[in-house]
Amino acid sequence: xxxxxxxxxxxxxxxxxxxxxxxxxxxxxxxxxxxxxxxxxxxxxxxxxxxxxxxxxxxxxxxxxxxxxxxxxxxxxxxxxxxxxxxxxxxxxxxxxxxxxxxxxxxxxxxxxxxxxxxxxxxxxxxxxxxxxxxxxxxxxxxxxxxxxxxxxxxxxxxxxxxxxxxxxxxxxxxxxxxxxxxxxxxxxxxxxxxxxxxxxxxxxxxxxxxxxxxxxxxxxxxxxxxxxxxxxxxxxxxxxxxxxxxxxxxxxxxxxxxxxxxxxxxxxxxxxxxxxxxxxxxxxxxxxxxxxxxxxxxxxxxxxxxxxxxxxxxxxxxxxxxxxxxxxxxxxxxxxxxxxxxxx
Numbered sequence: 001x002x003x004x005x006x007x008x009x010x011x012x013x014x015x016x017x018x019x020x021x022x023x024x025x026x027x028x029x030x031x032x033x034x035x036x037x038x039x040x041x042x043x044x045x046x047x048x049x050x051x052x053x054x055x056x057x058x059x060x061x062x063x064x065x066x067x068x069x070x071x072x073x074x075x076x077x078x079x080x081x082x083x084x085x086x087x088x089x090x091x092x093x094x095x096x097x098x099x100x101x102x103x104x105x106x107x108x109x110x111x112x113x114x115x116x117x118x119x120x121x122x123x124x125x126x127x128x129x130x131x132x133x134x135x136x137x138x139x140x141x142x143x144x145x146x147x148x149x150x151x152x153x154x155x156x157x158x159x160x161x162x163x164x165x166x167x168x169x170x171x172x173x174x175x176x177x178x179x180x181x182x183x184x185x186x187x188x189x190x191x192x193x194x195x196x197x198x199x200x201x202x203x204x205x206x207x208x209x210x211x212x213x214x215x216x217x218x219x220x221x222x223x224x225x226x227x228x229x230x231x232x233x234x235x236x237x238x239x240x241x242x243x244x245x246x247x248x249x250x251x252x253x254x255x256x257x258x259x260x261x262x263x264x265x266x267x268x269x270x271x272x273x274x275x276x277x278x279x280x281x282x283x284x285x286x287x288x289x290x291x292x293x294x295x296x297x298x299x300x301x302x303x304x305x306x307x308x309x310x311x312x313x314x315x316x317x318x319x320x321x322x323x324x325x326x327x328x329x330x331x332x333x334x335x336x337x338x339x340x341x342x343x344x345x
Contacts, residue, residue, distance in 0.1 A: 004136035010071040011138050014201060014238035014259050014280055016313035022305060023070035024338045025140070026331065027242075028321025029063040030075045034328060036062055046091045047083075050076050053126035057134065060127070064137055066328060067335050071138045071201070072131065074194070076124060078144030078205055079152070081190045084120035085113040087153060095157065102156040104168070106175035115186045117193035125197040132198035140240075141199030143190050145206035146183035146224050148243075153179075162211040169220055176220065184224040188231045195235045202232060203240040203262070210245030217249050222256070229257045240282060244320060250275050265319030269307035280313030287318045290326040294333065301337060309343045 010023040031037055040049065040059060049055050059075040079089045079097045088100040103109060117125060131139050151165045152158070159165070169176045191202045209221060225241070232239050241253060242262030253261050254277045263272055263283035272281055285304055289297050301316075308314035316338050322331070 007070055007137045010315060011200060011238065013313060013315045014240075016280055018312070021339045022309060022314060022316050022341065024316040024335055025069040025071040025073065026063070026067070026318050026322050027073070028323075029067065029069060029073065029331075030059045031322055032324035033322055033326040033331075034062065034066070036066075046077065047080075050080055050127075051123050053123050053130055056123065056127035057130040060131055060139075061134055064135065067331050068339070069137070069335060071140055072135055073140040073203070074124070074128065074131070074142060074199065076142070078142075078149065078207075080124065081115050081117075081121060081143070081186055082149065082153070085115055085186065086111060089152075097152050098157045099153060100156075103150075103153045103179065106172065106178060109175050109179045109182065112179075112182055114182075115189050117190060121190070121193075125193060128194060128197040128199055138200040139198065140201045140203055141191060141194030142203040142205060143187045143194075145204045145209065145228075145241075145243075146180050146187060147209045147212070147221050148205060148207045149183050149186075150176075150179055151208050151211075159208075162208060166211070166216075169216070180220070180224040184227050187228050191228075191232055192235065195232075195237050199237070201238040201240065203242060204228065204258075206241065206243040206246075209243045210249065212249075214248055214252055217252050222252060225256055233257050242282070247271070250277050254278060260313075260315065262317065263319065269304065269314075273311065280315065281308060282315040282317045284317065284319040287320055287323055287326070290322070290330050290334075294330075297330070297334065298337060301334060302341065305338065305341050306343050 009019045012019045013023050037059060044055060049059060056075050060072050063069060064072045077091060082089055089097050092098045151162050154165045154168050229239055238259040240260040240262055241258045244264050245266060247267035250272055260280040260282050261277055263281060265284050265286035269281055285301060289300055
């Protein structure tokens with residue numbers, strides 16, 4: 001059987017090189033909307049799906065084969081590297097990550113260990129190696145960003161307002177700085193290990209950093225993000241930075257040594273360009289539109305594609321992850337439309 005030719009469209013777009021079609025992948029493209037995923041999930045806990053490299057690879061590969069997207073993203077959770085450093089975390093259905101030993105002091109920060117990927121998460125590295133043998137599209141590795149990880153660690157789980165996190169940041173600046181230092185090192189170590197194992201791009205999820213204003217972002221977050229992204233730049237692998245509700249931070253993000261900026265649906269591609277963002281842009285269909293009539297979904301996708309392709313460097317994606325109510329058939333149809341669409345044709 002002849003191997004499929006490697007599709008590097010996504011990587012070209014990351015580098016702002018010309019492409020034959022607009023590349024597309026979907027955040028959380030492996031998940032509960034897929035009957036096949038639900039069948040696998042019925043046999044394993046979430047973390048067990050990570051711990052068995054063959055299962056992790058299967059779940060990662062499934063949407064590529066099913067939807068025809070231009071990139072795979074490693075199936076894991078941003079909490080995966082926290083367990084080995086002493087964070088007692090479990091993923092609870094309907095809630096998300098719940099932490100039994102939240103961080104509340106500098107003593108708690110000092111107790112956190114250091115990540116050794118080969119010892120602590122060898123199953124992740126093995127899954128990446130398996131996938132590189134199986135995939136004909138690039139594999140995206142990923143990690144949670146320090147603020148977003150810290151928010152779970154301090155709040156003890158998901159939060160709507162991040163009051164405890166921001167209070168910790170304001171009232172214990174030395175502890176916050178030490179926590180950012182530790183989580184920054186963890187992120188660098190984890191992503192560099194993924195790249196060494198074969199990941200061809202990496203995305204840093206800063207899902208909840210939009211809770212901060214731009215001044216606090218510059219003061220408390222930008223230094224650690226600069227350190228992370230400068231370290232990753234040395235690998236030569238494209239980097240993506242994404243968060244939710246971060247339109248007010250885009251000018252700060254444009255200063256970072258990152259290749260691709262991910263947009264949620266609240267800020268249009270045109271607005272991001274007007275703000276001076278010169279990076280490749282990724283996004284930004286509202287996932288809820290996957291439930292809309294096809295005519296409405298197609299019209300919005302066309303609008304986004306027309307905006308995105310006005311300048312070199314554009315990757316179609318959702319403004320957040322696929323959710324369980326989405327239908328496989330809708331994503332298949334959307335992917336075909338994106339691949340066939342030619343702006344102003």
